[in-house]
Amino acid sequence: MESSWAVYGCTAEPAKAESGVEPFRKKLARLGKTLLRATGTTLQVNLGPMCNQLCRHCHLDAGPHRTETMDLETMEELLRFARTCAPQVVDITGGAPELNPHLSYLVESLSPWVPRLMIRTNLTALAEAGTEELLELFRKKRVVLVASFPSPNPAQLEAQRGIGVMGKSLEMLRVLNMAGYGIPGSELELDLVSNPAGAFLPPAQQKAQERFRKELQRRWGIHFNRLYTFANVPLGRFRMWLISTGNFQGYMQRLQSAFNPLTLEGLMCRSLVSISWEGYLFDCDFNLCVALPMGGMKRHISEMEGFPEPGSPIVVGDHCYACTAGSGFT
Amino acid sequence: MADYYSPEDLNRFQEIGGEASELARKFFDYYGAVFSEGALSEREKALIALAVAHAVQCPYCIDAYTRACLEKGSNLEEMTEAVHVACAIRGGASLIHGIQMRRIAAKLSM
Numbered sequence: 001m002e003s004s005w006a007v008y009g010c011t012a013e014p015a016k017a018e019s020g021v022e023p024f025r026k027k028l029a030r031l032g033k034t035l036l037r038a039t040g041t042t043l044q045v046n047l048g049p050m051c052n053q054l055c056r057h058c059h060l061d062a063g064p065h066r067t068e069t070m071d072l073e074t075m076e077e078l079l080r081f082a083r084t085c086a087p088q089v090v091d092i093t094g095g096a097p098e099l100n101p102h103l104s105y106l107v108e109s110l111s112p113w114v115p116r117l118m119i120r121t122n123l124t125a126l127a128e129a130g131t132e133e134l135l136e137l138f139r140k141k142r143v144v145l146v147a148s149f150p151s152p153n154p155a156q157l158e159a160q161r162g163i164g165v166m167g168k169s170l171e172m173l174r175v176l177n178m179a180g181y182g183i184p185g186s187e188l189e190l191d192l193v194s195n196p197a198g199a200f201l202p203p204a205q206q207k208a209q210e211r212f213r214k215e216l217q218r219r220w221g222i223h224f225n226r227l228y229t230f231a232n233v234p235l236g237r238f239r240m241w242l243i244s245t246g247n248f249q250g251y252m253q254r255l256q257s258a259f260n261p262l263t264l265e266g267l268m269c270r271s272l273v274s275i276s277w278e279g280y281l282f283d284c285d286f287n288l289c290v291a292l293p294m295g296g297m298k299r300h301i302s303e304m305e306g307f308p309e310p311g312s313p314i315v316v317g318d319h320c321y322a323c324t325a326g327s328g329f330t
Numbered sequence: 331m332a333d334y335y336s337p338e339d340l341n342r343f344q345e346i347g348g349e350a351s352e353l354a355r356k357f358f359d360y361y362g363a364v365f366s367e368g369a370l371s372e373r374e375k376a377l378i379a380l381a382v383a384h385a386v387q388c389p390y391c392i393d394a395y396t397r398a399c400l401e402k403g404s405n406l407e408e409m410t411e412a413v414h415v416a417c418a419i420r421g422g423a424s425l426i427h428g429i430q431m432r433r434i435a436a437k438l439s440m
Contacts, residue, residue, distance in 0.1 A: 153405035196400070203403035207371065211403060 019252040024320045031261060035314040038270040040307025042089040043082055045070075046285055047103070048277035051096040052125045055148075055161050057195050059235040059319075060289050062095045069100045070277040074301075077279055079109050081301040085273070089116045091146075093285065096125035103129075104137055111141035118144040120193075123172040124165060131172075135179055139188060145181060146228075147173070149192040152215040156197040173222045182224040191226045199247040201258060201326060202229035231255065233322040235289045255321035263328025269314050275301060283314045284323075292317060340390045373402035380409055381416040 028035060048069035049062035070078070082090065090110055097103055097119055111117050119138070126134060138145065147169075151157045154166040161169075173190075177183060182190030192212065196202050209227035216222040232238050234251060242248040273294065274282040279301045282288040292315045293299065294308065347354025365375050376398040383391030399409050 151405065153407065155407070156405050198400065200397055200400045203373070203401060207373065208403050211373075 018249065019318055020249045021252045021256040021318060021321065024316050024318050027256075027259070028316065033261060033264055035264060035267070035269070035316055035320075037308055037310050037312040037314060039310050040085060040271055040273060041087060042091060042268070042272040043085060043087045044091040044093060044272050044274045044285060045078060045106075046274060046276055046288060047092060047094050047097045047100040049095045050099050051094060051122065052099065052128050053096070053122050053162055053165065055122075055237070056241055057160050057197075057232045057238045059233040059238055059286060060095070061236040066095065068277055069095070070102070070279075072102050072105075074277070074279040075102050075106055077300075077302050078275060079106075081275075081304060082110065082114075084305045085307050087114065087307075089118065090114045091118045091120070091272075093120040096122055096129075098125040098129035098134060104134070107137055107141055107143060111143070116144060117141065118146055120146045120148070122148050122161070123169040126172055127168065131175060135175070139179055139181075142187060144189040144191065145176065146191045146193055147176075147224075148195075149173070149212075150194045150197055152212060152219065160195070160197040170220055170222065173216075173224075174220070177221075177223055182222075184223065190224045191228060192224050193228045193230060195230055195232050199232075199242060199245075199251040199254070201231055201254060205229045205327060231322045231325050233286050233289075233319050235286060235319050252318070252321065255325045258325035259321060260324060260326060260328060263324045263326075267323055267328065269323075273307060286319050286322075287315055287317070290317060290319070335389055337393065340393055343390075371402075373399075373404060376402045377404060377408060377412045381412040384413050384416040385420055 022030075046060075049060045049066040050064075050069045051058075051062040051066065052064060054063040092103075092106070094100075098121065100106075103119075107117065107119075137143075148161070149157070149169060150160050157166045157169070158164070173182075176190055179188070180186045181188040194202060194208060194212070202208070205228065208229050212227050213224070216224065234242055234248070234255070239248070242251050269284040269287075272284065274285045274288050276282065276288050280288075281294040281299050281301065281304065282292065283294050287294075294315065295312060296315055344354070344358070347358075365372065365379070370378075376395055379391065380395040380399050383395050396409070399412075
């Protein structure tokens, strides 16, 4: 029988490694803090770990070797569930969402009544999936694109995402700009996400955004709306890399040393529900990766109506240190 | 003691205030103020610190400011250039003293 790890996130159960940090749950208890749900606003839909890239920081172990992707039956159940939630935001992620054969149907179905529909793209999958057709649909439905772009420095970007990815990413950013995405004054929003290319924390978001904007415009004439900087989460392939390079303990300690209790209030898990490609519910995409179901009980979207009750406890693990470091993951 | 230098000591820096807490407090307050955003950005200051760390050859500082530079958004290309700045100044400092050597030699020589 396959382990839950294999089903949800990783192809192999992660190597046991001593993190050397205080367990996150104990940390919260010691500080007298709790992590409880607020009013739900966001549905995050993980269409599966199927991806055309093999990024080294991936917490889901996504890649070309993964074939799991949401089927049409689950998607219909998702649409029913989404109606009962009436979310402000639907955030579609993967893997590479573009590789799911039903993505267009999902966008068509959600866009009329979801105020903010986001798709996370690695930029290169959009080219593989047929750029023109998808891009026309995204434009028409005002889909917000959130693109992975860790660094304007080619060596850093390709160390994380693979050789040859820089050129392809820049080319797709140009295509998106030409379609109106990310251009000042346009309604088509293009945001970038930067994760560090290694076992260190990300720079402050505002400063990094200024630098990215200047560099991307100066060197390649590329525009975007906002940059988000996030710490890498020590799960999946990134965890394996940390352990194999002797960085695991140091990174966990770095995350713990940057723990900021002020981030707890605005953590995304308080207002978000993450749905796996099989239709199971999680507090966040990281809990999905380690098969920690929402509320500690495996529940399917077909069994639920609406967002979970405000005040419900959120399942935590030591990977939560990544979302509570510095400015946090909100 | 296996070694004069221990990487773990870096995380114990605050212990230097053990018997001189007021002096340590003043130093760390000053240190924090120096590295906060001013006319220079935190990223620029971290790159300067990395260069100086190489000039004074402090392994603790090299360790700390390699990480700090990465976390402020710098890349290896910029960091290597910073090290070359330190190298150029150190080399130049030796070389400019060669003028003194030439001057003395000129005075002593027929």
